[in-house]
Amino acid sequence: MKRTRYVDSKRHCMDLNSLPKHDDMIVTSDDETGKLTLREILAIQFEMKELRKLRYFLGIEVAYSKQGIFISKRKYVLDLLKEIGKLGCKTLGVPIEKNHRIECEESPTIEKSQYQRLVGKLIYLSHTRLDIAYAISMVSQFMHDHRERHLQEVESILYYLKAGPGKGLLFRKEGTLSMEIYKDVDYARSVVDRRSTFGSKKQNVVTRSLEEAKFRAMTHGIYEGLWMEIILDDLKVKYEGPIKLFCDTTQLLVLPIIQSNMIGQSTKRLTDTSFKRITAHVSTKLQVVNVFTKGLPTTRFQELDDKLGMIDIHLPT
Incomplete structure (x- = not known):
């Protein structure tokens, strides 16, 4: 369509x-x-x-309440589990383990179409399941060279989905709308090419330090914020400004130091833009975007999952 x-x-x-x-x-x-x-x-x-009234569209289920609008893909998840014979599988508390390492291996290969079809369906599911975005970004790196180990990682995601197939996003009814951007990276996470992960995907270049990797992520965050401003203005949606950009590295908030010591012209463009935005420090414990950049312990993962607005209205109260 x-x-x-x-x-x-x-x-x-x-x-x-x-x-x-x-x-x-x-x-x-x-x-x-x-x-x-x-x-x-x-x-x-x-x-x-x-x-x-909209109830179902392209696999997305829509529910309404006094709290707001809830979207999920519960039927989509259950149909997927049934299709691959995992409807009665065990459950996991996280889609990907802490300190995981997914890399190229010499283990036996598997059928290419099977792996690609399954990962493709999970990618579509991630539109309403932000909690699996990072895990999907990891397994999708091996779409053309996948082994049994990679399929096991995909199955771990399915085991996690089985624990809460009805989980989705709640858009709450609130009096005001503000724009907040959280940016972080998992430095040199990839054991294949040493690239850092941010925004649930790898950066395009290999950075020389954690600060440089995070700085690039902040620059990208500002571009995303400006793009969102244009969309909201086009839709006539009012929001409280200015945009707030949160980072958990205090050194990056000292822009003159960064401009003189780091990455030249790219930094200068950020300096010009950042004067019109609020750049603030956020504790690593409150850094919501960590759920998109690394594997986390179950308790920590669930805390950040809640902050994303992910709930399951099908669970008994």
């Missing part, structure tokens, strides 16, 4: 002739009258059927 977003505001009109044919389309609005008008216009020009 082609991914397309149309925005209608008081200053812009939607060109209905440019609408492509879709099997499904989601319409969201805070204006019920405008939404009704749009529905009537679409019904005139297209053969369509309204399915009322």
